[in-house]
Amino acid sequence: AQSVTQPDIHITVSEGASLELRCNYSYGATPYLFWYVQSPGQGLQLLLKYFSGDTLVQGIKGFEAEFKRSQSSFNLRKPSVHWSDAAEYFCAVATGGGNKLTFGTGTQLKVEL
Amino acid sequence: DAGVIQSPRHEVTEMGQEVTLRCKPISGHNSLFWYRQTMMRGLELLIYFNNNVPIDDSGMPEDRFSAKMPNASFSTLKIQPSEPRDSAVYFCASSTPTAFEAFFGQGTRLTVV
Numbered sequence: 001a002q003s004v005t006q007p008d009i010h011i012t013v014s015e016g017a018s019l020e021l022r023c024n025y026s027y028g029a030t031p032y033l034f035w036y037v038q039s040p041g042q043g044l045q046l047l048l049k050y051f052s053g054d055t056l057v058q059g060i061k062g063f064e065a066e067f068k069r070s071q072s073s074f075n076l077r078k079p080s081v082h083w084s085d086a087a088e089y090f091c092a093v094a095t096g097g098g099n100k101l102t103f104g105t106g107t108q109l110k111v112e113l
Numbered sequence: 114d115a116g117v118i119q120s121p122r123h124e125v126t127e128m129g130q131e132v133t134l135r136c137k138p139i140s141g142h143n144s145l146f147w148y149r150q151t152m153m154r155g156l157e158l159l160i161y162f163n164n165n166v167p168i169d170d171s172g173m174p175e176d177r178f179s180a181k182m183p184n185a186s187f188s189t190l191k192i193q194p195s196e197p198r199d200s201a202v203y204f205c206a207s208s209t210p211t212a213f214e215a216f217f218g219q220g221t222r223l224t225v226v
Contacts, residue, residue, distance in 0.1 A: 041219075043217035
């Protein structure tokens with residue numbers, strides 16, 4: 001069965017610093033991968049997705065992620081973090097035969113001013 | 114489009130009472146998902162529908178939970194009888210079958226006392 005691991009439960013960065021959130025997946029076929037962000041009291045918003053093609057994908061709010069098949073990873077990056085980026089971030093994988101998502105446990109991002 | 118609409122946003126009920134959560138998916142989306150989010154278990158897929166038909170309900174925790182989708186624009190998740198351990202945020206999401214991109218509602222925070 002597919003699974004997603006986000007090894008960092010909490011991350012704190014200073015505003016303006018770069019950010020990388022880790023995500024590893026386990027899935028036998030080519031995965032469809034997603035990053036979602038959840039602000040307090042809100043639903044999940046899609047940041048970016050990878051289906052195929054270019055392994056570096058750009059998303060909203062200045063985020064990008066790189067798919068590395070050899071490492072089974074799909075890490076999320078941002079060159080310069082803003083205080084408004086403080087939120088919880090979820091990596092997810094969709095099975096090829098359907099469109100249900102399996103989510104990781106999330107990484108809570110705190111931004112220090 | 115107004116996005117996925119869930120009601121109520123907050124629900125407080127007494128143990129043993131019936132609870133009904135409601136969801137209106139995005140028009141044109143024919144896949145609908147119900148997720149539950151808790152601190153202990155993270156985001157769990159409870160059930161999903163394609164074209165109003167339940168496809169996978171393996172995530173429904175027990176018989177006290179039931180979900181229906183009588184038409185393409187409405188779904189309900191019912192808990193009867195409710196228990197304190199059902200306290201969680203319940204999310205509804207919708208997508209097109211091929212997009213694999215789920216759009217989430219803002220959730221219903223359920224508290225069972």
